[in-house]
Amino acid sequence: MQITPNTLQQLISQGENSQVEFKSEAVAREITAFANYQGGILLIGVEDDGTISGVSKPNMEEWLVNITRHNIIPALNLQTSAIEMQGKTVFAVKIPKGVDKPYQTIDGKYWIRAGSTNRTATKEELSVHFDIAPIANTSLKDLDLNSIGDYYQTYYDIPFADLESTEQENILHNADIFTQHEGQTVTTVGGLLLFGKQPQRRLPQAAITFAVFKGTDITAELIDKKEITGTLPELIDKTVSLVQLFLPVSSSIEGNQRKENILIPHKVVREAIVNAVAHRDYSISQRKITVYLFQDRLEMTSPGNLPNTLTLDKIRYGNSAPRNMFLVKYLDNMRYFDGLGRGIPMIIKAMGDKVAFEEIGVLFKLKFYL
Structure with missing residues (x-):
């Protein structure tokens, strides 16, 4: 990255903003914040008021490399250049928009840009725009x-x-x-x-693991197992079809005829799977959505806690704070849901006490009892 004295002066004259910051020398949290945002330029050796103070550390480039390798998780690659101004040296550091978000400093804090300043954020908050x-x-x-x-x-x-x-x-x-x-x-x-x-x-975590067990836990005999792949619309359609294929149907006699009773309505299965693919945390790369059919229940597990301020109680009453706004918008256009937050209330109304929700670590689990 080549920044001339003239370019540097222009950056300084614009003042600090969401993509430019002035710094004396402590830089780990600023680099992390830029990487968690849109990237930016850090000017080391420039005070908050724009005064050129210069850098005092020898081997500045080596010092920065050590910080990005050892003080930031995961490590980052930066572009740096030294500019001479007013008889002093300023280091311009270009921080790319991170591809392995979220980044954290070695003390476990996640930093993000907020205008011209930095603030701490939760890992869940940073994953909101991963889509x-x-x-x-x-x-x-x-x-x-x-x-x-x-x-x-x-x-x-x-x-x-x-x-x-x-x-x-x-x-x-x-x-x-x-x-x-x-x-x-x-x-x-x-x-x-x-x-x-x-x-x-490219995104192996986006597959869905479907399995049917002859029993009530995963140690039971495995009847069938499939890895479902494709685009999100294909995942939804394929998974709904598989669940309907293997879902048992109870029957009763009314008069002289047998009446079949659907244990879990099609609209409930569809809504649950749409929610799973639309709202899961795709930044969790080691886990997939799982759909397991046991003898006594259908169980769906989706990676990612409830985002933002949502709780298990709030979602029961139609509260919604989507993690993946991009995916929600497109799936809404494709008529997979209406974006009004009606899905969970509809599921509860249809299933009553035969549905349960829980959060286990970073997983959201939905159970339908047969």
Whole structure:
């Protein structure tokens, strides 16, 4: 990164903002905050009032490398340059928008930019916008253009397939399906989840594990097991179909005829699975959604605590604070839900005391008793 004295002076004259900060020398939390936000430039050797104080540490570049390797988790790669001004040395540090969010300082604190200052945040808060985070080394070839074309034709009456490539890319950028990462145009997490070709190649945690047990716990005999892959709409449709296929049906005799009783209504199964794929925390890379059918219950486990200020009590009454706003918007457009927070109240109304919700560590679990 080359910053001339003239460019440096312009940055200083603009003052501190969400992407520029002046600092004497302690920098770990500032670097972490920028990485957890949109990236930015840290000017070391400039005081808060814009006065050039210069750096005092020898081997400044080596010092910064040590900080980013040992004081920030996970480690970061930075670009640095030294600029001479007023007989003093200022270090300009370019911090990229992090691809392995969330980042924390060695004392376990997560920092984020708030205007021209930094503040601490929870890991859950930082994962709220993960669905529009970039996926490195992806491009247009990772997206299914036919699927995107069908979406824009169906919901916006835009003939996407007939547009010039530059117009297509402009739409994808504005729609947050594309974003910039280290000077390259790449797909976002949400773009790949909704319109990607084999999205689990890049995001293996986005698969769903489906299993049927001949018993009441996972040590029982395994009847069937499947790894469900595809885009989020495909995950929803495939998983709902599998649950309906294996879900037992009770029957009773009314008069001279047998009446079949659906143990879990189709709309309840569908709503639960839509919620699981729309609201899970995709930044948790080591866990997948699981859908297990036991002899006495259907159990769905989704990675991620309830986001923001939601609690188990609040969701019962229609309170909603979506983690993945991008995914929610698109799944709403695709008619998978209406975004009004009615899903959980509807499930409770349909199932009564045969439904239970719980949080276990970073997992949200939903149980339907048969």
